[in-house]
Amino acid sequence: MESDQLPQVLLPGKPAVTTLLGEEIFMSDKFDFLKAYESALPLHQFLTTHAHKIQAIWSIPATPITADILRLLPHLKLVVTVTAGLDFVDLDECRRRGVAVANAGTVYSEDVADVAVGLLIDVLRNISAANRYVKQRLWPLKGEFPLASTMGGKRVGIVGLGSIGIEVAKRLEAIGCYISYNSRKKKSNVPYTFYSDVCELASNNDALVICCALTDQTHHMINKQVLLALGKKGVVVNVARGAIIDEKELVECLMRGQIGGAGLDVFENEPEVPKELFDLDNVVLSPHRAIFTPESVKNVCELAIKNLEAFFSDKPLLSPFIDDSY
Amino acid sequence: MKATLIISDEHHLSTHFNLLDPLDSPDSTHFVRRHANSISVLLCVDPTPISSDLLDLLPALRLIVGSSVGVDHLDLSDCRRRGIAVTSAGEDVADLAVGLLIDVLRGISAAGRFVRSGFWAKTGDYPLGFKLGGKRIGIVGLGNIGSQVAKRLEAFGCIISYNSRRKKPSVPFAYYANIYDLAMNSDVLVVCCALTEETHHIVNKEVMAALGKEGVIINVGRRALIDEKEMVQFLVRGEIGGVGLDVFENEPDVPKELFQLDNVVLSPHSAVATPECFDALEELIIFILKAFFSHEPLRSLVELE
Numbered sequence: 001m002e003s004d005q006l007p008q009v010l011l012p013g014k015p016a017v018t019t020l021l022g023e024e025i026f027m028s029d030k031f032d033f034l035k036a037y038e039s040a041l042p043l044h045q046f047l048t049t050h051a052h053k054i055q056a057i058w059s060i061p062a063t064p065i066t067a068d069i070l071r072l073l074p075h076l077k078l079v080v081t082v083t084a085g086l087d088f089v090d091l092d093e094c095r096r097r098g099v100a101v102a103n104a105g106t107v108y109s110e111d112v113a114d115v116a117v118g119l120l121i122d123v124l125r126n127i128s129a130a131n132r133y134v135k136q137r138l139w140p141l142k143g144e145f146p147l148a149s150t151m152g153g154k155r156v157g158i159v160g161l162g163s164i165g166i167e168v169a170k171r172l173e174a175i176g177c178y179i180s181y182n183s184r185k186k187k188s189n190v191p192y193t194f195y196s197d198v199c200e201l202a203s204n205n206d207a208l209v210i211c212c213a214l215t216d217q218t219h220h221m222i223n224k225q226v227l228l229a230l231g232k233k234g235v236v237v238n239v240a241r242g243a244i245i246d247e248k249e250l251v252e253c254l255m256r257g258q259i260g261g262a263g264l265d266v267f268e269n270e271p272e273v274p275k276e277l278f279d280l281d282n283v284v285l286s287p288h289r290a291i292f293t294p295e296s297v298k299n300v301c302e303l304a305i306k307n308l309e310a311f312f313s314d315k316p317l318l319s320p321f322i323d324d325s326y
Numbered sequence: 327m328k329a330t331l332i333i334s335d336e337h338h339l340s341t342h343f344n345l346l347d348p349l350d351s352p353d354s355t356h357f358v359r360r361h362a363n364s365i366s367v368l369l370c371v372d373p374t375p376i377s378s379d380l381l382d383l384l385p386a387l388r389l390i391v392g393s394s395v396g397v398d399h400l401d402l403s404d405c406r407r408r409g410i411a412v413t414s415a416g417e418d419v420a421d422l423a424v425g426l427l428i429d430v431l432r433g434i435s436a437a438g439r440f441v442r443s444g445f446w447a448k449t450g451d452y453p454l455g456f457k458l459g460g461k462r463i464g465i466v467g468l469g470n471i472g473s474q475v476a477k478r479l480e481a482f483g484c485i486i487s488y489n490s491r492r493k494k495p496s497v498p499f500a501y502y503a504n505i506y507d508l509a510m511n512s513d514v515l516v517v518c519c520a521l522t523e524e525t526h527h528i529v530n531k532e533v534m535a536a537l538g539k540e541g542v543i544i545n546v547g548r549r550a551l552i553d554e555k556e557m558v559q560f561l562v563r564g565e566i567g568g569v570g571l572d573v574f575e576n577e578p579d580v581p582k583e584l585f586q587l588d589n590v591v592l593s594p595h596s597a598v599a600t601p602e603c604f605d606a607l608e609e610l611i612i613f614i615l616k617a618f619f620s621h622e623p624l625r626s627l628v629e630l631e
Contacts, residue, residue: 111458114428117482118429121423125422128424129428130596132435133594134593136507139580140579148596150418171482174520175421271450285437287437287440287441290449293454296457297454
């Protein structure tokens with residue numbers, strides 16, 4: 001049968017995008033999808049049975065690509081994801097085994113940057129809190145909502161100046177903010193002030209926007225020291241990964257008024273969100289959806305399919321993972 | 327109300343504040359005449375018109391600092407003739423317009439409510455929002471505030487066009503002579519114009535229908551620019567995509583139909599973040615004066631036509 005000759009792409013779990021876009025995206029005339037989640041076999045056994053066929057995986061956060069999984073797939077050469085983050089893929093092991101990785105590239109960068117900026121404006125200008133205030137009919141009762149803080153002239157420190165960080169910078173500059181950044185290495189060709197230490201970045205800024213990848217190095221990088229350096233009027237926005245911030249410390253600093261506010265799209269134990277944050281007007285909460293616009297979801301799936309097709313035609317990947325966010 | 331004159335000694339950069347009402351106090355006119363030659367900056371905290379007569383009294387005036395109220399009360403061409411620069415808090419208003427737009431399109435407030443009511447853990451993801459990039463933004467009134475909105479939204483990848491009394495020759499955006507055509511060709515209307523007889527209820531039923539079912543309206547201008555009753559009907563019937571409003575026809579009373587709508591973001595007339603209290607004004611003034619007297623570029627300069 002012709003379909004036996006088509007290369008196989010493993011789908012270890014059902015991708016969330018099928019709920020949004022339907023299963024039709026998983027169609028190509030260049031390869032077949034092997035849906036492990038439709039099999040009665042447990043994953044490891046399924047992999048062992050089909051290992052000889054599997055050269056590529058469409059990976060999802062719910063089924064991490066661990067060293068164990070990689071060991072079971074000796075012919076694997078490519079992992080694709082539709083996420084920007086790759087913290088669920090053992091990148092070191094992939095590198096060791098010569099397995100290429102392709103992710104969402106810059107498809108989401110603008111959408112995530114839009115939300116990062118939206119969260120910052122929201123915290124500084126009290127947009128969500130004032131919306132609640134009006135909708136609870138408090139305006140005629142209690143009068144003017146407390147004054148907000150102006151965006152203009154605010155110094156914003158971007159943690160991780162990758163493709164998302166650059167889009168954030170561009171937008172905030174148009175709003176009249178002053179941009180500086182922290183990353184592992186200074187970036188050439190970038191007009192912003194570089195701080196080699198994230199604590200120093202925090203001391204010299206009114207707000208921090210977290211845009212970097214989650215790695216061993218960046219885990220809990222935004223700790224109590226950094227938050228205190230940011231200060232009582234400081235605002236932190238996180239559109240990257242919850243675990244980059246020490247969430248317990250963040251909650252305490254917010255409760256004690258040691259920092260000015262927070263805009264958070266990501267949390268350490270999603271979908272669990274520390275309940276203490278619910279009553280704080282200076283905190284804006286978002287259920288990890290900075291990437292979610294229909295346009296981008298469609299684009300990222302098309303990109304993943306194109307990456308797979310390129311791979312099977314021996315052409316270069318369109319969005320090979322490049323670790324440049326921090 | 328009061329207009330504050332700031333007398334600054336250039337050599338020592340010391341500032342001396344006096345609260346005066348130059349329009350109805352004979353003493354203050356005398357005060358102004360006495361200090362006229364050293365008054366280089368005028369601060370306006372309310373929309374009392376700054377007349378040509380007052381400007382005649384201030385030959386040394388170089389800068390007018392507007393605060394919350396835009397610049398409708400100033401004769402900008404007169405200022406230009408006299409070589410007086412004008413700053414305003416139009417940027418604060420523009421920032422709010424952008425914040426409201428992101429909120430409506432991406433559902434930030436609504437998703438926040440979803441999280442706070444515990445639904446994320448219980449029922450899964452909140453529905454998708456809409457991308458900003460590529461959206462066609464129609465700015466109603468390309469004055470100071472409208473221009474600031476345009477500048478910001480361009481950085482988000484939006485496509486700008488506008489409607490104004492007159493086409494502006496030096497402006498790169500598409501011009502529509504009437505607001506109906508602007509609405510037909512836009513995904514979003516941002517209302518930034520002054521309120522006049524002509525602009526009363528300028529966003530009416532026809533304009534909203536032209537904007538369409540997925541259209542979004544943001545109003546940071548004056549209350550009566552939108553036909554509020556019609557707008558509520560459109561929202562309730564699902565005939566418009568969403569609205570972000572900072573002003574309402576009967577503030578602080580807001581049509582109660584709006585309270586339950588997730589695609590509606592309401593702001594209690596807080597377009598201006600700049601505090602009115604004296605201490606914070608002082609900080610702002612010092613900041614601007616330092617820049618002004620150091621011949622540094624001023625952040626919020628209004629373009630004088």
